[in-house]
Amino acid sequence: MENTAINASVSTQKLTFQPGGSPASFEVTVSNDSDQFANFQLEVTAPGENRSSGYRWYRLSPEVAAAQPHGSTTKFQVIILNTPLPGFVGTVNLTVRIFSPQLGQERRLLVRLRIEADRRPSVVSVELPIRQFQVYPRNTVDIPVRVRNLGQQLVEIVLRVTGIDPYWLKDSGERRLFLDPGGSTEITFQCQPPSVMQALSQNYPFNVEVISQNVPPAKAEGSLEVLPVGFVEFTAKPKLQKIPAKRGWLPNWKSQVACFELFFKNDSNLYQQVNVEVGGKDNHKCSFRLFPEDANLGLGETSKVLLEVKTQRPWIGIGKNLYVEAKAVLFDQRLGSTDPATQSLEVQVLPVLPLWLQVAILALLAALLAWLLRQPASISHTALVNSVRFSGDADTVVSGADDCTIRRWHVRGNTLEPYGKFSGDAIACGNTQKPQGLLGIPNQAVSVLEFMPEYSDRIAAGLENGVIELWNVRTAENILKLRDSQDVTADRVFDLAFTKNSLYLFSGHGSGKVRVWMRQPPNSDFQGEPQQILDLKQQLQLNFQVRALAINSNQTKLAIAGNYKRFILWDWNQPQSLAVQKLANLDKKLSSGQEDYLWGLAFATNSPEILATADSDGYITIWDLNQCQLVTETTVQEQPRELNCDQQGVRDRWLASQGSVRSIAFSEDGSLLASAGDDGKVLVWILTPEYKLDKTKAATGKQIYKSPKKINTIDLKTGNQSIMIVSGGEDFQVKLHRHRLR
Incomplete structure (x- = not known):
């Protein structure tokens, strides 16, 4: 059926374009033969054209025409910026599609585009379909890479991954390829971080670069995150200390401190800082000092913290046992707590006077009391x-x-x-x-x-x-x-x-x-x-x-x-x-x-x-x-x-x-x-x-x-x-x- 609402024509039926040269253009004139206001839109297509994201081979001016009344005319200019078929030399038919949302009709016109040989060097594009990757140590992750030859000549290129340790990449970090004109391919690099002690948990930015003598360099950026894994081992030596550390025959009233060694071993792929908090049911009876106050741990390192526990010793008695608890707190808590999270410590506090001396004093006091009991009782008032x-x-x-x-x-x-x-x-x-x-x-x-x-x-x-x-x-x-x-x-x-x-x-x-x-x-x-x-x-x-x-x-x-x-x-x-x-x-x-x-x-x-x-x-x-x-x-x-x-x-x-x-x-x-x-x-x-x-x-x-x-x-x-x-x-x-x- 003949389209009577949209009337359109092109300024030329034939057009020549050479990539790397000046843009080519033609005009499309559209008339509104309907009895209402309408605006018109234009679309140009070519068989087998490159439809990848971000690739535009033409431009319209204007992009969308304003609504016009019956009998009005709208002109569009189509500017050819690039070849619709990368690497193609010859003639291709362009279909110009004119349509109106208000009228619900469209009109198609045909323009023959002759594409001449490109005078520029060949161009290769590289992209990462996925830009961010996550992997645990000793696990493997695939990094897909897509490359395309945008030129009209066969090219030889080298793909190289940089920013990641080459030893992490299986079958090396380089690939040599031949790309046909307008051709594309997708290859995969396999990455496997080493052991926990060698693969620090962090973000590793990397690039995939195109290296060739015939084409300009190109690259795509991505990042590889090594996920945290492992633990920090927490031990205490010894778990029982005495005050004083050594018993003697004579009173030792100066010794009031017990010292525990707290060890932290980093078996994770995170740099760690450990802080120690002291609690437990008898912590209010003691005072504490830490040397150093925090333990800093590199990968695979072991650090020692001295915990000094000070308490008041009784002069007499048989001694007492105090129970405290050392709790380790990780600065980076992505792995939770240490293993184990706490250590129970015991301090045996001995009296200042040795037991033998207490027995001797008690015997002396008993003798004195017996003597006092034989003495007449003191006389005093029984109220103020x-x-x-x-x-x-x-x-x-x-x-x-x-x-x-x-x-x-x-x-x-x-x-x-x-x-x-x-x-x-x-x-x-x-x-x-x-x-x-x-x-x-x-x-x-x-x-x-x-x-x-x-x-x-x-x-x-x-x-x-x-x-x-x-x-x-x-x-x-x-x-x-x-x-x-x-x-x-x-x-x-x-x-x-x-x-x-x-x-x-x-x-x-x-x-x-x-x-x-x-x-x-x-x-x-x-x-x-x-x-x-x-x-x-x-x-x-x-x-x-x-x-x-x-x-x-x-x-x-x-x-x-x-x-x-x-x-x-x-x-x-x-x-x-x-x-x-x-x-x-x-x-x-x-x-x-x-x-x-x-x-x-x-x-x-x-x-x-x-x-x-x-x-x-x-x-x-x-x-x-x-x-x-x-x-x-x-x-x-x-x-x-x-x-x-x-x-x-x-x-x-x-x-x-x-x-x-x-x-x-x-x-x-x-x-x-x-x-x-x-x-x-x-x-x-x-x-x-x-x-x-x-x-x-x-x-x-x-x-x-x-x-x-x-x-x-x-x-x-x-x-x-x-x-x-x-x-x-x-x-x-x-x-x-x-x-x-x-």
Whole structure:
């Protein structure tokens, strides 16, 4: 059927083309004879043409024509760039196919192309159908190569593979070929990498090159990947080590290290770096060092890492076994882990003292224990000691404690010996006590003890239930019990103070009350009711506890201290004379709340206006009361006035402890001040004649004794060229300490 929609013609029916010369071309004119818009496309074919990928022997201009209306004309130019039949000389018919997607019709025209002999040298192309190859060592892989003679003459060529070791290629890496004009062939090179130790796992780029005297060189590029295979062997020698490595008859406390040799052998075709991690159930008991930290392994190489295990050895025992685990981690983990991945190691830790020496020491200790069992048991309190006091002649010490007992001790040289023996049942607050040295059993916790100044054989004991008992130290007789009949709350006694003539006794209580007890001379007892009661809780409008009392040397002032870090001066002969000093004003950074205390008070013996205080922040402060000023005046009886001693009134102030200072005491000449508290230290501070800390001699205090527990109380007596200090605290012990004066 005649095509009426597409009309086309060519500019020439015959055309000549010579490869290597100028391009040849012809035009195709296409007319749109349809009744609609249409665009046209062109295709040129030749029988037996080269259809390999990337080979173009002609070009169209334009490639695709735009859509045109009815009656319009489109011109295409066909440019012959290369011969459609490589190596062919002669005439070939070209078919020009014109078609339109819109019209669904096509038109074919015929052009005769005469191909003349090529003036250029022959051309050979080479290509790799597959460019990337993978192979394991000792396995074989085929590398196919396709070559084509694009020229019109017979050529002789050599194919050569470069970039791969020639020994890996079977039947050599060269092939000699003859290619007919326009001919092609495909050959195969077989590649077999050698053993694991000789074929490193990596990418090997290679080329297939064409070498000939008659044609230009050509090449194709590819890559060969040798896959990883093999393993890294992991061993440890030895798996059991001892500390020390050799046993001896004598103690060897310096040996604390065991050394293991870790070996890594690379039986793979990968360069490897090995890191060692140490774990196991006992790794937290040891420390470890590695020399070197990492092992670097070439192919077939063996490397050694020293693992040093250090642990603390016990001094005694039969030894212990520690178990640790060394885990190897490969930097290149394509082969997984080492074989095996871990090594279990054992360290036998022997004690510092050899077994024979331990047996000898045990035998010696057993003999010593048997000897000690034959000795009389040591005497002490069974609960924390609250108060210790020297008698006036300093030959006796009395102590009171929470175990509801009062004990007496005889001073012999540098030691204290229990004095006397309790005649009744030695049971205090339900617990059996040792009768040696037991003075009395009040059956209440003893908070404070105080000797009567004119009677060195009598002592007052303040109890937890608010009762004050008087005891004869020589006869162990309970002389008298004092209690305020109005007290129904068991108002605990925290401190006691006698006047020098022993006519007045002051007691400080947890309720904030100070009770004044009086007796008539010369031999009468104290009256059963207090003569006067000072209620500081009511007057200060604070929940105030009286923790410490002290009377100055001229018996005019009573110092009262407790919480809120306050001390109060009371001229007890003038009941309306109360003055309050707020110690917290000295340091704004330190608190002065209900739980902050002045624990200790002490007047200098030879200076009635010098007062020392000890507080819960660890400070000791020395006050000159002559320099204190009354800030407010009052006409109301017993209304307290504020006392300002913060500036001129402070002679000195220093930090004596990191914890509370619980107790302080002046020497008789005022040159020394002793202190003790929560740090367990008994310290002596040297003072100047102005009652300041002598920083040139003992700025940090002279430590006389150190207890592992808190010390609650001390007392001080001056002797010939020495002082004696007695202490008691939470270790239940009463200790005597002597310090020689220089």
